[in-house]
Amino acid sequence: MEKVTLITGASGGLGKEFAYLAANDKQNLFLIARSADKLNKIKKDIEKNYGVKVYVLDGDLSNEKVRLEIEKFAKKNDLFVNKLINNAGFGTRGDFTTVPYENHENLMDLNNKALVHLTYMFLPKMLKEHDGKILNIASIASYLPGPHMVMYFASKAFVSNFSNGLMKECKKQGVTVTALYPSPTNTGFLARSHMNEKLFKNAPSAKFVATKGYKGMMKGKMKVNPGAYPKFVNFFSKIVPVGIAGNIVEKQN
Numbered sequence: 001m002e003k004v005t006l007i008t009g010a011s012g013g014l015g016k017e018f019a020y021l022a023a024n025d026k027q028n029l030f031l032i033a034r035s036a037d038k039l040n041k042i043k044k045d046i047e048k049n050y051g052v053k054v055y056v057l058d059g060d061l062s063n064e065k066v067r068l069e070i071e072k073f074a075k076k077n078d079l080f081v082n083k084l085i086n087n088a089g090f091g092t093r094g095d096f097t098t099v100p101y102e103n104h105e106n107l108m109d110l111n112n113k114a115l116v117h118l119t120y121m122f123l124p125k126m127l128k129e130h131d132g133k134i135l136n137i138a139s140i141a142s143y144l145p146g147p148h149m150v151m152y153f154a155s156k157a158f159v160s161n162f163s164n165g166l167m168k169e170c171k172k173q174g175v176t177v178t179a180l181y182p183s184p185t186n187t188g189f190l191a192r193s194h195m196n197e198k199l200f201k202n203a204p205s206a207k208f209v210a211t212k213g214y215k216g217m218m219k220g221k222m223k224v225n226p227g228a229y230p231k232f233v234n235f236f237s238k239i240v241p242v243g244i245a246g247n248i249v250e251k252q253n
């Protein structure tokens with residue numbers, strides 16, 4: 001049985017940074033994303049320069065069949081996923097009824113269903129072995145109502161609540177669940193999610209945010225707000241009425 005760190009959305013952005021951070025800690029990796037070419041390039045580079053084994057599987061995580069393939073692959077190769085980084089995710093911008101329903105479904109399938117499904121697949125073994133760390137990528141959007149991006153904000157509120165509750169269930173059994181709450185960060189996310197570019201002015205690097213998240217996971221923290229801005233938003237959301245918070249977000253989205 002070989003221990004591996006499974007990272008979703010590992011072909012770019014935060015996910016790729018997580019892969020290098022884990023490789024630097026001599027963890028073997030199991031990387032997932034849709035772009036086979038990018039994954040194979042990362043695999044080659046990491047195996048050459050870090051001396052760890054890298055497994056890759058390319059596929060669309062919003063598809064249940066692909067998720068079942070991941071489970072099969074892990075069983076066939078006798079892999080024990082003792083670290084799981086549920087990172088893949090995207091946003092949609094636009095008023096709720098103007099966005100094609102298919103996009104809403106894809107978002108729920110990737111940001112929530114895939115995260116829950118992979119956790120359900122790999123958590124039992126972690127609990128049995130008293131050996132497991134999970135890092136789920138939430139967002140500062142988890143803390144706020146998100147007019148004009150309601151599905152993304154709601155999906156991240158789900159990730160946050162799911163992670164914080166599961167942490168309480170699992171910690172006594174030696175497994176921790178960490179949620180990371182980035183503010184806008186320099187990755188491919190801006191382009192894919194058609195977000196307001198102004199929000200990304202002075203955005204931190206993917207490396208900075210991923211390092212905070214990775215270290216938080218390794219320490220078994222419940223929540224990681226990477227930087228002053230996420231910390232401020234977390235605090236702000238606790239003291240400002242939700243209607244007022246919604247007005248401010250509406251102007252920015």
Ligand SMILES: NC(=O)c1ccc[n+]([C@@H]2O[C@H](COP(=O)([O-])OP(=O)(O)OC[C@H]3O[C@@H](n4cnc5c(N)ncnc54)[C@H](OP(=O)(O)O)[C@@H]3O)[C@@H](O)[C@H]2O)c1
Pocket residue numbers: 008009010011012013014015032033034035036038059060061062087088089090091110137138139140181182183184185186187188189190192
């Ligand atoms: N960047 C930000 O401002 C920001 C802020 C807060 C939270 N976040 C969260 O951080 C996480 C990582 O995002 P990022 O900023 O690194 O974005 P990114 O640069 O767009 O990277 C997303 C990663 O997910 C993969 N991916 C996308 N759709 C997929 C699918 N259907 N199946 C499998 N893999 C898929 C992409 O690779 P392929 O295209 O090869 O599939 C890529 O590797 C997301 O959950 C996002 O919501 C980001």
